[in-house]
Amino acid sequence: MKAFTQINGLACPLDRANVDTDAIIPKQFLKSIKRSGFGPYLFDEMRYTNYGEPGMDCTNRPKNPDFVLNQPRYQGAQVLLARDNFGCGSSREHAPWAIEDFGFRVMIAPSFADIFFSNSYKNGVLPIVASSEIVDRLFKECEATEGYKLNVDLEAQTVTTPSGFSFKFDITEHRKHCMLNGLDEIGLTLVHADEIKAFEAKHKATQPWLFNA
Amino acid sequence: MAQTLYDKLWDSHVVRQEEDGTCLLYIDRHLMHEVTSPQAFEGLRLANRKAWRSTSIVAVPDHNTPTNHWDRDIEDPVSKLQVDTLDANIKEFGSLIYFPFKHKNQGIIHVIAPENGATLPGMTVVCGDSHTATHGAFGALAHGIGTSEVEHVLATQTLIQKKSKAMLVKVEGQLGLGVTAKDVALAIIGKIGTAGGTGYCIEFAGSAIKGLSMEGRMTVCNLAIEAGARAGIIAADETTVAYLEGRLYAPKGADWDNAVAYWKTLHSDADATFDAVVEMKAEEIEPQVTWGTSPEQVLAVGGRVPNPANEADPVKRAGIERALQYMGLQADMPITDIQIDKVFIGSCTNSRIEDLRAAAVVAKGKKVAGNITLAIVVPGSGIVKRQAEEEGLDKIFTEAGFEWREPGCSMCLAMNADRLSAGERCASTSNRNFEGRQGPGGRTHLVSPAMAAAAAIAGHFVDIRQA
Numbered sequence: 001m002k003a004f005t006q007i008n009g010l011a012c013p014l015d016r017a018n019v020d021t022d023a024i025i026p027k028q029f030l031k032s033i034k035r036s037g038f039g040p041y042l043f044d045e046m047r048y049t050n051y052g053e054p055g056m057d058c059t060n061r062p063k064n065p066d067f068v069l070n071q072p073r074y075q076g077a078q079v080l081l082a083r084d085n086f087g088c089g090s091s092r093e094h095a096p097w098a099i100e101d102f103g104f105r106v107m108i109a110p111s112f113a114d115i116f117f118s119n120s121y122k123n124g125v126l127p128i129v130a131s132s133e134i135v136d137r138l139f140k141e142c143e144a145t146e147g148y149k150l151n152v153d154l155e156a157q158t159v160t161t162p163s164g165f166s167f168k169f170d171i172t173e174h175r176k177h178c179m180l181n182g183l184d185e186i187g188l189t190l191v192h193a194d195e196i197k198a199f200e201a202k203h204k205a206t207q208p209w210l211f212n213a
Numbered sequence: 214m215a216q217t218l219y220d221k222l223w224d225s226h227v228v229r230q231e232e233d234g235t236c237l238l239y240i241d242r243h244l245m246h247e248v249t250s251p252q253a254f255e256g257l258r259l260a261n262r263k264a265w266r267s268t269s270i271v272a273v274p275d276h277n278t279p280t281n282h283w284d285r286d287i288e289d290p291v292s293k294l295q296v297d298t299l300d301a302n303i304k305e306f307g308s309l310i311y312f313p314f315k316h317k318n319q320g321i322i323h324v325i326a327p328e329n330g331a332t333l334p335g336m337t338v339v340c341g342d343s344h345t346a347t348h349g350a351f352g353a354l355a356h357g358i359g360t361s362e363v364e365h366v367l368a369t370q371t372l373i374q375k376k377s378k379a380m381l382v383k384v385e386g387q388l389g390l391g392v393t394a395k396d397v398a399l400a401i402i403g404k405i406g407t408a409g410g411t412g413y414c415i416e417f418a419g420s421a422i423k424g425l426s427m428e429g430r431m432t433v434c435n436l437a438i439e440a441g442a443r444a445g446i447i448a449a450d451e452t453t454v455a456y457l458e459g460r461l462y463a464p465k466g467a468d469w470d471n472a473v474a475y476w477k478t479l480h481s482d483a484d485a486t487f488d489a490v491v492e493m494k495a496e497e498i499e500p501q502v503t504w505g506t507s508p509e510q511v512l513a514v515g516g517r518v519p520n521p522a523n524e525a526d527p528v529k530r531a532g533i534e535r536a537l538q539y540m541g542l543q544a545d546m547p548i549t550d551i552q553i554d555k556v557f558i559g560s561c562t563n564s565r566i567e568d569l570r571a572a573a574v575v576a577k578g579k580k581v582a583g584n585i586t587l588a589i590v591v592p593g594s595g596i597v598k599r600q601a602e603e604e605g606l607d608k609i610f611t612e613a614g615f616e617w618r619e620p621g622c623s624m625c626l627a628m629n630a631d632r633l634s635a636g637e638r639c640a641s642t643s644n645r646n647f648e649g650r651q652g653p654g655g656r657t658h659l660v661s662p663a664m665a666a667a668a669a670i671a672g673h674f675v676d677i678r679q680a
């Protein structure tokens with residue numbers, strides 16, 4: 001997992017509430033054997049006007065020109081502005097995989113669905129909950145200002161707009177530690193690798209038959 | 214302090230414990246199939262990690278493999294890709310046992326691990342598959358896990374877990390003739406419900422459970438998950454030891470003696486306390502048939518389909534109505550009046566040699582009824598298949614009009630070509646009767662192998678005790 005300390009990233013406004021995981025990455029992509037490469041299919045049904053299938057080359061697919069991600073001014077966006085209950089629906093981990101693979105590092109919304117929220121941290125995407133007023137303000141400023149970038153500082157837990165307006169966000173110490181150091185759950189467990197090895201040695205001494213090969 | 218079997222298995226695998234009770238549990242055996250493993254391996258690769266102990270891995274493709282026309286290979290490209298990917302991943306990361314598609318010992322992962330002695334008492338066993346509970350029949354702590362956990366176990370040989378509560382399900386007495394482990398398990402689910410075991414590890418005990426063969430015990434533990442439990446366990450005893458002796462990966466020599474001595478300590482202490490206890494009398498259990506779309510919607514074969522009008526609770530009433538509509542059944546009709554179209558004998562619940570023998574006894578010298586469009590017998594593994602053929606069971610089945618297939622999951626979940634069409638009704642020895650489980654619109658009735666065979670012969674459900 002990529003470590004996250006600070007970014008100054010282009011923001012992109014996705015102005016609709018209750019975007020579910022099937023909208024983030026439609027179910028036909030679950031058949032895939034991959035966990036990377038979902039970026040081109042992120043928001044597939046909103047982004048393209050034809051039906052997407054796993055493995056499809058998206059470069060020449062007909063795009064929906066009205067969809068924000070297709071607008072030239074938002075190319076290279078790293079911060080997704082979203083509305084209430086973002087990421088609801090099935091618990092598929094493909095949703096944060098697709099968001100991460102597309103290049104987003106931060107999502108800001110008034111609320112997120114539970115499982116999606118915790119899956120996002122695990123995959124190196126920082127979900128930030130802000131009040132509806134603040135999110136509204138960011139949406140307005142972003143739409144009005146081409147090249148609108150947000151500075152997100154995880155250490156200080158702040159988001160700062162180009163005009164200098166700044167707000168703080170919450171994150172648990174544990175999640176902050178993991179994101180700052182790029183530790184996924186496996187990385188965290190491997191911090192205890194010596195303990196696992198010691199256990200394994202003892203286990204092998206008492207039940208050697210478990211280690212027959 | 215007195216301990217339950219669950220306590221003993223748990224405590225002997227805790228690597229470390231956090232203040233909130235979350236534990237890092239050491240995993241002895243990692244079972245794998247082609248559906249839930251590819252992203253886990255890819256995750257390892259992306260993070261530049263290695264498998265911690267690849268000799269803990271036992272792997273086999275089973276969900277997507279066809280059960281006939283093996284000469285044509287795997288025709289569905291999505292299925293083929295999953296199977297090929299498992300081949301490649303095992304080649305790259307290694308394993309203790311790998312039986313690729315068409316290997317003579319290939320089969321369902323939950324059948325092949327025990328029959329090769331790769332599931333042992335006292336082990337922790339995981340697999341990215343909910344029916345991993347099967348292995349609890351050996352006095353092992355066996356959990357089904359998700360894909361990200363598969364990756365975690367691959368990379369660290371541990372699982373992050375919080376301990377469940379302990380439930381004791383005690384079945385005392387002697388099972389009647391024609392009443393099998395499957396009926397016991399379905400009757401338990403009927404009694405406690407599909408959420409009855411939620412948050413628990415269930416230990417099955419009592420003289421009726423002790424009287425079961427290993428095959429029967431695996432059937433019971435396999436269905437623990439359908440009762441909502443994370444795991445099901447049965448203490449190891451002489452039956453377990455006798456089953457394991459001489460199997461390929463079972464301990465040998467001095468190891469064997471030490472292992473057996475240790476396994477004898479793996480039982481709940483006499484004065485151990487459980488968080489919940491359920492008691493049942495074996496004599497009261499009759500052959501079971503599910504009528505609805507959840508395993509808890511089950512009845513004795515002599516019963517009648519429920520009438521929603523008799524249900525006071527509006528939520529439950531609506532549930533019954535919905536199930537009857539999907540299943541195309543009339544309220545109050547006798548179970549034995551239900552006509553069926555297809556019969557499936559197989560799955561990790563009931564595809565072992567004993568299951569096939571029980572079905573063959575019923576089919577011997579008879580013919581499958583005219584209204585049955587397909588009756589298939591799918592052995593759980595190559596080893597089961599060869600054993601059955603040595604005993605002549607394949608002949609009995611084919612002469613009666615059943616198809617004798619190659620091993621795999623098959624029509625249990627219809628990921629390969631074996632499936633029901635919309636509206637078709639199946640007597641199935643598998644474990645899930647959810648809507649669409651055996652094909653979109655398909656209707657599943659869960660029964661024991663003998664009951665499935667008897668239904669195939671009669672064309673409708675019959676009480677095996679009168680067949």
Ligand code: SF4
Pocket residue numbers: 275276321322323342344560561562621622625626643644
């Ligand atoms: S037989 Fe059915 S339940 Fe068992 S592992 Fe295969 S698909 Fe899953």
